[in-house]
Amino acid sequence: MPGRVGAAVLADGTELPADLVVVGIGAVPTVDLARDLGLRCEGGIVTDEHGRTDHPAVVAAGDCTVQPHPHLAGRLLGLESVNNAAEQGRAAGRIAAGTDPGPRGVPWFWSNQGDLRIQIVGVSDGHDDLVVRRSEDRITVLYYRDGVLIAADTVDNPRDHNAAKRALANGQTIDREAAADIEVPLKSLVRPV
Template sequence: MSGCIAIIGAGQAGLQLALSLRTLGYGGRVVLLGDEPGLPYQRPPLSKGFLAGQETLEDLELRDPSIFEEERIELIAGKRVDAVKVGDERGELTLDDGATLAFDTLALATGSTARRLPIPGADLDGVLTLRDVADAERLCAELEAARDVVVIGGGFIGLEIAATARAQGKTVTVIEAAARILARVVAEPVSAHVSDWHRAQGTTVLINAGVTELTGTDRVTGVVLADGTSIDADVVVTGVGAAPSVALAQSLDLPVERGIVTDESGRTSHPRVFAVGDCTVQPHPTVPGRLIGIESVNNAVEQATAAASAILGHEPAPRGVPWFWSNQGELKLQMAGISDGHDHHVVRGDGSDGRLSVLYYRGDRLIAADVVNNPRDFNAVRNALAKGATIDPEAATDVEVALKSLVR
């Protein structure tokens, strides 16, 4: 098979797609286009090791630079794709410098962008988001001189930043509008355990707290809550979620429901346009008829690998068990499966030893688990889900019994 496959987006999903095409024997041109300068890099460490100064940008590179020449992958970095057209036989994209590229097949791996708070003061200096390496470098520089750090949003990114800043000796306040942190992704026992851990480190965690204004003249100096409370802040980080980047998909009239609608192998409604990674929504793995966006390295790799097979007309391999992790200082949260759609859960442990596991069920079937500081439980659940097995919920509450022995 010859021709040209253009991949817009040079992150984890885009690079994986390019490499998988070569692994499967594609011999035509593979062009990987990214709007950031430099080589493709890992994003998860930006809020952890990179922000803490433990990892460099070179450490974050997804692959050795030699891989691009070896695999004949043409990397066009630091260029934005402004427009795309897809005709009956071929397509063409236009870069921000006016250059054009003709292609036979297009893959969108455009990722997502950080949401911003629509409140007064959101554009002040010292108000930051964290989505790419430029954001991380800016935040690193700001934290050096900061004393009072406020994180708006009690999701994974916000809590990881909070843990890193607190470890640097900063006064840290996390502000969450919902009734508990991580409310959209974990059960209440996990939220409570994670909250307790952060508070034990000296972080202030506020819930049911809306933010109405960021104060300051040129630079942020404070955060005003809905109840009128004012909190001092040298740096404010907003971690209130991300929006899939779908503008190019919309210009092609592809279906978009928050993200670009695909099947589990990245196929869109157009036979020669595929989409992979954080910019997509795909069929829910356990709830028929529901679409879900899965933001994880695991999903980016698996969906891109499947898309490469689909592009080349091969039968994609079955997808594995979705998994995700969040390192917040010494607290390590691992998630296996998708808990969305569960009808009950069981709690394993009380967290007094730092460990806690919550297993999610629909009917009598295990569908997911959230595990804190207990890799054995995580591996047991992940292996059970991979085999289509389950774990007796009543027996699982006994922490004296190894979870892997209960798989059936």
């Protein structure tokens, strides 16, 4: 007879009643081949944002890589998403062909969970402030660092997602105070380029 979950017990002994537990086990890239080639690996094959490894003849792309990010100095990030795999893959291919990889786009991610469409743009790690725009059927969280927009999560709010994506892609921020008013369309706070 399978048992039933009754509570989650935290490390400090706190007991939280629960009837469902979601376990996130993470992912570990297989980097044996890269290691055998002598490539730098730190939780993934270390690349630049375009997929260059520390060996001039080897490029890598996708979930097996970790890369730097502009506002996370000294940290390497695994961007596990279809967008990253495709964009880094294209850039790596261009480098392998001896052509310019071009500029790197802003990382973004989407996921459909049941009826909900979750969209993420930018990397929220390292934020020191956030703005929540919530209505009955949608939610947006804007993340700021030093007063500058760095990322946005939205649920069922593609308009806000697109506005934040445009701002980040163009190196703009979105005024924090104005964005806190859900009646103000986020799009109206992004300057056209």
